[in-house]
Amino acid sequence: MPGERNQAVTTIIDGRTRHAVALPSARDRLLRMSVHLPVINGEPGPVHARILVVADVLLRTLEADGHQLIWACEVPDPSPERVRTLQTFMTALGVHSPASFTSSSGEVLDILGGPADVCVFGDGRHDAEPGVWVGVGRVDGTGAHGQCPAAGEDLLAIRLGLLSRPYHRPVTLTSSDVVEADRTLLRWRERVAHWACSPSKPVPQEVGRAAADALAADLGTPAVLDLLLRAEVADGVPEGAKFETFASLDRILGLELIREIGRLPLREAGLFRPD
Known part of the structure; x- marks a missing residue:
C-alpha cells in the first residue's frame, strides 16, 4: 500500500518452480518486465484481460515500493490496427501502456535494455525465458468476454472480478x-x-x-x-x-x-x- 511498503519485499510464486521467490530489488536501474500475450483472434479476450491486469497490478505494487519499471508487451502480429485495438482495450481495463509492442523476443531485449527481471505469461510455453516467471491462470465462464468495450460498458467490472481471485488459479467468471x-x-x-x-x-x-x-x-x-x-x-x-x-x-x-x-x-x- 502506498506509504506502508518501505520494508515490504514482494514475493511471487514462480510459475516454473512453484516456489515463492523475492522479486529483484534493482534500486540502481529500471526493473524490466515482459508481458507475453497469446494469439488474438479478432478482439482481445478474457485471457488477455487477465494477463494485462495482473501485470498492471504488479507494476503498480512495485512502483509503490519505490521501484521504477519499464515493460514491453510481446504479441503475435503487432500490426498498427492490432496495437490500436490493444491500446483501447488496455485503457478500458485501467492498464498502463507499455514502452512498446513487439512480436520479437530480441526486440524485447533491446526495448528493455537487457533481459527481463519478470515475465508474465498466460501459459507454460515460455519456460526458457529469464527472470521470475509469473504464470496467470486461465479464465472461463459466460461473463468473461473481456472484449473491447461497447458504449456505456465498464470493463473495470471485469478487472474487479479478476482481482477478487488469486491470479495464478483458473477462474470461472459468470455474467452474474x-x-x-x-x-x-x-x-x-x-x-x-x-x-x-x-x-x-x-x-x-x-x-x-x-x-x-x-x-x-x-x-x-x-x-x-x-x-x-x-x-x-x-x-x-x-x-x-x-x-x-x-x-x-x-x-x-x-x-x-x-x-x-x-x-x-x-x-x-x-x-x-x-x-
Whole structure:
C-alpha cells in the first residue's frame, strides 16, 4: 500500500518452480518486465484481460515500493490496427501502456535494455525465458468476454472480478459475477464521493500494514478487496479515513474509485449528464 511498503519485499510464486521467490530489488536501474500475450483472434479476450491486469497490478505494487519499471508487451502480429485495438482495450481495463509492442523476443531485449527481471505469461510455453516467471491462470465462464468495450460498458467490472481471485488459479467468471462487480463499483464510487466531503483522516495503521503484507505475498488482491469491504461498513472508522483508505488502495487496484468525486451532488440534483 502506498506509504506502508518501505520494508515490504514482494514475493511471487514462480510459475516454473512453484516456489515463492523475492522479486529483484534493482534500486540502481529500471526493473524490466515482459508481458507475453497469446494469439488474438479478432478482439482481445478474457485471457488477455487477465494477463494485462495482473501485470498492471504488479507494476503498480512495485512502483509503490519505490521501484521504477519499464515493460514491453510481446504479441503475435503487432500490426498498427492490432496495437490500436490493444491500446483501447488496455485503457478500458485501467492498464498502463507499455514502452512498446513487439512480436520479437530480441526486440524485447533491446526495448528493455537487457533481459527481463519478470515475465508474465498466460501459459507454460515460455519456460526458457529469464527472470521470475509469473504464470496467470486461465479464465472461463459466460461473463468473461473481456472484449473491447461497447458504449456505456465498464470493463473495470471485469478487472474487479479478476482481482477478487488469486491470479495464478483458473477462474470461472459468470455474467452474474460481472453484474455483481459492477454494482460493487457503483456503490464504492458513490460512497467514496460522499466520504470525500468529510475532513481527511489517516488510513488506519492496521489496514495499511495488512494491505502491504497481502500485496507483498504473491499479489494478494483478494485480501486487499476484503479489507475494503470491511472498512466500508466499519462503525469505528471515520468517513475521512475511509476515503483515504479507498483512494490509497485504488492506486494499486486501478478501479477508478474516485471517479465520482465532484459529480455526486450534480447527479443527486439531476444536473449531471455522463460524457
